[in-house]
Amino acid sequence: MNILNQDIILELFRNNYLLFIAALFLATCSFTYYLIPKVLWVSKEKNLTAGVNERSSHKVEVPSFGGVAFYMTIILVLAMIQSLRLTYVGNHLIAAITILFMVGIKDDLVVSTARVKFFGQIAATCFVIFSPELQLHNLYGFLGLYEIPDSIGIMITGFIVIALINAYNLIDGIDGLAGIIGILISAIYAWIFYTTNHPFYVLLSVSVAGTLSAYLRFNFSRGHRKIFMGDSGSLIIGLILAFLSIKFLVMAPTASKIFNGFEPASRPLLLLCILFIPVFDTLRVMIIRIFRGDSPFTADRNHAHHVLLDLGFSHLKASLSLALINLIVLITYLYLSTHFTTLWLSFIVVLLYGCGFLLFSQFKSISRGIARRTHNESALEG
Numbered sequence: 001m002n003i004l005n006q007d008i009i010l011e012l013f014r015n016n017y018l019l020f021i022a023a024l025f026l027a028t029c030s031f032t033y034y035l036i037p038k039v040l041w042v043s044k045e046k047n048l049t050a051g052v053n054e055r056s057s058h059k060v061e062v063p064s065f066g067g068v069a070f071y072m073t074i075i076l077v078l079a080m081i082q083s084l085r086l087t088y089v090g091n092h093l094i095a096a097i098t099i100l101f102m103v104g105i106k107d108d109l110v111v112s113t114a115r116v117k118f119f120g121q122i123a124a125t126c127f128v129i130f131s132p133e134l135q136l137h138n139l140y141g142f143l144g145l146y147e148i149p150d151s152i153g154i155m156i157t158g159f160i161v162i163a164l165i166n167a168y169n170l171i172d173g174i175d176g177l178a179g180i181i182g183i184l185i186s187a188i189y190a191w192i193f194y195t196t197n198h199p200f201y202v203l204l205s206v207s208v209a210g211t212l213s214a215y216l217r218f219n220f221s222r223g224h225r226k227i228f229m230g231d232s233g234s235l236i237i238g239l240i241l242a243f244l245s246i247k248f249l250v251m252a253p254t255a256s257k258i259f260n261g262f263e264p265a266s267r268p269l270l271l272l273c274i275l276f277i278p279v280f281d282t283l284r285v286m287i288i289r290i291f292r293g294d295s296p297f298t299a300d301r302n303h304a305h306h307v308l309l310d311l312g313f314s315h316l317k318a319s320l321s322l323a324l325i326n327l328i329v330l331i332t333y334l335y336l337s338t339h340f341t342t343l344w345l346s347f348i349v350v351l352l353y354g355c356g357f358l359l360f361s362q363f364k365s366i367s368r369g370i371a372r373r374t375h376n377e378s379a380l381e382g
Contacts (some may be wrong), residue, residue, distance in 0.1 A: 009083050017199070017206045021190075021206050026071050028210030035069035036218050040227055046366025058265065064108050066215055071101045074236065086200040088135045093204075093243060096127040099238050100165070104232030113298070117231075124239060125161045129154050134246050140253060140264035141342065161242040161250075167278035168238030170285070172229060176319035179216045179229070181277050182237050183209050184323050189244045189273050189328070201247055208240055214233045234260045245271055265342045269349045270361065273333040277304070278357050307360055310367035325356070 013020045022322035043049065043063035075094060082090045103120030106112050114119075128134060136153035139145040148156075172178035190205035217225045229237070239331050251270065253264045272279060281304045284298040294300075301310075336348055 009080065010085070011043065013199075020040060024077070024203055025213075025320050028077060028207045029214045031071045031076070031212045031216065032069050032110060032214035035072060036066060036215065036227055037225065039063070039065050039068045040218075040225060043227075044224075054066065060227055064225050064228035064230035065105075065232065066219070066227045066229035067104055067108070067234070069215070069237055070211055070229065070236050071231045072283065073211050074240070077203070081200060081203050084200075087133060089131050089205075092127040093133045093240070093325045095240060096243075097122040097236055099124040101125075101232055104230065104235040104272040108230040108232050121160075121162050121165055123236075126159055127164075128239075128243055128246065129157045134243075134250055136246070136250050138264075139268075140266040142268050150279075152310060153351055157246050157249075160246060161239070164242035164245060164278065165235060165238040166276065167275070168241060168284040169231065169234040170303065171278050171305065172234040172281055173317035173319065174309065174318060175219050176216060177305050177315075177322060178234055178237070179212045179219055181326065182212045182241065182303040182321050183216075184326060185274060186212070186244070189241075189248065192248060193244075195249060196268050198247070198251070201244060205244060208237060212237070215242075224315075241275070245275065262365055263342055264344055266337065269342070269345050270333065270337075272349050273330045273352070276329045276352075276356075277322050278318060280304070283353070284357060284360065302364075305361055307363045310371070311363060312370075329356075344377045 033036065040063055043065050047284075049063050074097065078090045079092050082088075093299065099120055101114060103124075107117065110303055134157065135150070136157050138147050155165070168182070169177065171181060186205045186208040190202050191211065193199075193201035193205060201281070215227075215233075216227060218225050219229070221227075249267055251267075282302065285300070285302045287367035288302050289296045289298055289300065303316050304322060308321060309315070313321065315350065333345070333349065337345060
């Protein structure tokens with residue numbers, strides 16, 4: 001049997017949907033697991049490692065080219081999925097991923113300017129927002145808005161894509177966090193698209209989860225097998241998560257019946273809960289920087305994962321804690337959505353984000369107290 005034969009792949013998919021999904025997860029996981037050691041070997045042979053600075057959460061130089069394995073795996077998966085003739089939007093995604101991969105790999109190798117990265121993101125975003133299948137025409141009553149002009153829809157989706165690409169890139173600061181959060185979000189989308197009968201998006205979500213699952217094995221390694229995803233990886237995964245988010249936002253209204261009677265107007269609120277940690281962390285650090293009179297794009301150690309590290313959390317515990325917070329916020333929203341209208345749910349989401357701000361403000365105060373006590377004890381001993 002020629003497993004590359006298009007008709008055979010299509011028959012396997014139609015007759016064994018769940019088995020096909022499971023096989024794809026294992027295949028992407030296995031292929032990424034096979035590729036990363038090859039990437040590590042080349043990186044070390046050519047002395048391509050991430051340097052250590054005052055903001056680094058690692059103490060030794062580590063290769064940051066996990067995105068190379070991501071790119072090869074996901075492009076192969078997209079090429080295979082396209083043979084199922086489920087949609088043509090995969091071609092647009094391949095183009096967008098390739099652009100961001102080139103931008104990211106350049107940054108990992110020689111450091112790109114912010115302008116180059118931004119224009120690369122705009123170019124990649126265009127392939128997403130101009131895809132006919134991802135056009136936003138109606139907000140179904142969210143903020144009192146229904147049908148909107150195409151130009152407004154393009155601006156909204158463009159902003160969401162670029163914001164999520166950068167938000168995901170920003171949480172890639174400690175071992176495991178971007179990988180675990182990416183697995184959580186892609187698994188949620190896999191369930192959403194499975195229950196709403198969008199097989200292409202199910203397979204894409206599962207592929208991301210499989211790729212990141214293999215990556216975590218190496219990202220948490222303490223020896224010579226350790227690797228970071230780098231900008232080439234975080235930009236790709238951020239783009240795909242944004243792509244899935246836009247698809248969820250523009251789905252037909254009937255698809256929302258699976259959510260215990262959720263109204264389509266509530267979808268933006270649900271997105272804010274699904275993507276809680278990337279969105280919350282980005283908003284939080286930018287607000288802190290603005291209040292301090294700094295540029296919102298200035299690098300610092302105010303990210304949520306830095307706060308937890310300063311409290312004495314390990315990378316694994318900090319990553320799992322943030323993923324758990326993301327899951328708690330989502331479950332809380334899902335439960336309350338069956339009891340409240342969209343208007344009240346808007347207040348609830350604002351409250352959830354506000355609680356997050358207060359919680360990490362308290363954590364930050366505690367960590368400062370610990371740092372002061374440690375400094376005073378060191379001074380007395382000296």
